[in-house]
Amino acid sequence: MADQRQDIRIEKTEDEIEIDLGRLIWGMWKLLLRFWWAVVLLAAIGAAGFTLYQRLGKTPLYQSSATFTVATGDEDSGSYSFYYDQTTADQLSKTFPYVLESSYFRSMLLDQLGTDELNGTISAETITDSNVVTMRAESPDSQDAADILSAALEIYPETARFVLGEIQFNMLDEMEVPTAPFNQMSVKRSLAFGGAGGAFAALCILGVMALFRRTARDPEEMKRVTSLKCLAMLPHLQVKARKNQGQQRISVLDERTPHGYRESMRSLRLRIGRLAGREGCKVILVTSTAAGEGKSTVAVNLARMLAADGKKVLLADGDLRKPSDADLLGIRGKYDLKDAAEKGKETRAVIRRIKDSGLHFLGSTRKYEKPAAILTDEGLRVFFEEVRQRFSYVILDSPPCEMFQDAGLLAEFADLILYVIRYDTVPQNRIREGLSSLSGRRASFAGYVFNNCPETGGVYGYGRYGYGYGKYGYGKYGYGKYQQKQEEGEAI
Incomplete structure (x- = not known):
């Protein structure tokens, strides 16, 4: 039986990064939606x-300027003429700043101001091919x-002269x-400029994170990680949880669940059924790399x-640290794997049958900090x-x-492993490590499921339907209490 199961090859080499702009x-x-607070924080910083740098880190400088034309000769010889001939204009542009830098001019300026030290600087520039000059003086005062x-x-x-x-x-x-001061912005401009710079830096960081994140987004990318086959791609559903509901309950038996999701689950059920039937497998372990x-x-x-097909199916919640299946089913679980491992407990006493669905369930809401002793109990193997x-x-x-x-x-304890991968969530290297941790066990890999895939514009139009419990009024008709009474059932 084992030689018929799908072999798993886990790739160890890293491929070169290929940039897909879209x-x-x-x-x-996605990162912005998750870390928007970081963008706001960096913008504020x-x-x-x-x-603060504008106000405390830079010495304020004041600038006074005057623009004028320079005329040579007597008062009436073109005093308002803006343009000289080329030779005169060139001479003026070279000579005018030179005079300002001379020691003679500086000594004359200090005498005129009546001081021994100049508290500032003075400069001048001429407009090319003209006699128009702008003179500027800069000082901290x-x-x-x-x-x-x-x-x-x-x-x-x-x-x-x-x-x-x-x-x-x-x-x-x-x-x-x-x-x-001419070298300092106003408070409003400083805040706007600094905030824009901080936000831009945050977006650059998000861009680098997105570039090197290397998550799994389609079966082609998963070929870099493993040789396992993709058994199904489940679409993203917009689920609005009811008040006081700990888990978002999605049921393939609910006609209001989008058709595309139900069809994808049917496809998964058929593939799992064929694989399990061909290899004589019964216990199917469902796991993932990370929570969520x-x-x-x-x-x-x-x-x-599987139960809807008339099969006798047991769903066992093996997550003793954080059980959730009872909540997803809308029932109160009473017994779990710890009870099943106790030799004094008979199988019929710990398994509950859910009315109307044909599904049997083992699980509770109790949490265990150290479940390893339970999971290695010989009584659990007998169970x-x-x-x-x-x-x-047995799922x-x-x-x-x-x-x-x-x-x-x-x-x-299992025969097959079904690995769940959430679209664009967990980096490929972590998926690779998760698969490696399960390789070599008694159970072989059946394949993987891509969960929460975005709308691709296919025939089902997943994104158009949405799936909101609040929209259909579960609270209004008291669905939660009704479901609990109908599904909780009794011991088998």
């Missing part, structure tokens, strides 16, 4: 940090900037005393589908040998295999 954007969007510029404008013609000859300034833009991938929902609905004879199928819902050894221990 998937990269989708990955960034950026806004606060940049504003606004009044000093205005005084320096005023003194420079007053003494420059006399200082430059020996170089440029007689010159006149004709103001186009009068100087003013500056009221705000939907393996319990898959296990419950696979059991429901599974008995139920293997009495039931057509064993296992804990995720990443954190604890529970799944590996339960695999010793």
Whole structure:
């Protein structure tokens, strides 16, 4: 029997990263929905940090400027002419700044200001091929900037007389005393600029995370991880949980569940049935890499589908650390694997039959911190040998295999392993490690299921239907209490 089962090959090598822009954007969007608070936090930090830097990290400088034309000769010789011939314009552009930098001009400026040290700097620039000049004075003090510029404008013609000859300034833009530093933004602009920078940095980080995340998103990508076959791709469903409902209950027996989801589960049931029938397998372990991938929902609905075919099916909740199957079924579980392992407990006493569905159930809501002793009890092995004879199928819902050894221990009681992978959630290297932890056990791998796949525009149009319990008024008609009474059943 074992040689007929599907062999598993777990790839160890890493492929080169291939960038798919559409998937990269989708990955960034998913990360943004998950870590939006980090984007807001970095934007706030950026806004606060940049504003503090503007106010405390930079010395405020004030700038006073004046724009004017320079005319040579007497007062009426083109004093308002903006353009000279090319030779004169070139001479002016080279000479005017040179005069400002001379020691003679500087000494004259200090004498004019009546000080020994200049509290600022002065500069000038000319417009190419013209006699238009802009002179600027910068200083940590606004009044000093205005005084320096005023003194420079007053003494420059006399200082430059020996170089440029007689010159006149004709103001186009009068100087003013500056009221705000030119090298600092306003508080509003600082906050906006810093916030935008922080948000951009956060988006860049999300982009890098999306690029290197390497999650599983389709069977082609899974070929890099394992040779296992994809048995089904279950679509994403929009489920609105009722008040006080701990789990989102999705039932393939409910006609309001989207047709695409039910058809995918039927396909899974047929493939599992053919594989189990061909190999004489009865106990099917359902597990995943990490919590939250939907393996319990898959296990419950696979059991429901098999029972709906008239098979005698037992659903056993093997997750003793965090049991959830009873809640998904809407019943109160009484007995679990611990009770089944006790030699004094008969099989009929611990298994409950759910009315109207034909499904049998073993599980409770009790939690165990250290279930290893229970899962290695010889009485549990005897129990599974008995139920293997009495039931057509035993669906064993296992804990995720990443954190604890529970799944590996339960695999010793199973014949087949069905691995559930949530679309674009767990990195490929973690899936690879999870599969490796189960290889070499008594049970062989049947394949894997892709859960929570997005709408692909196929024939079923998964995304168009949605699935909201609140929309159909379960609370209004008291479905929860009614289901509990009908499904809880009695011991078999």
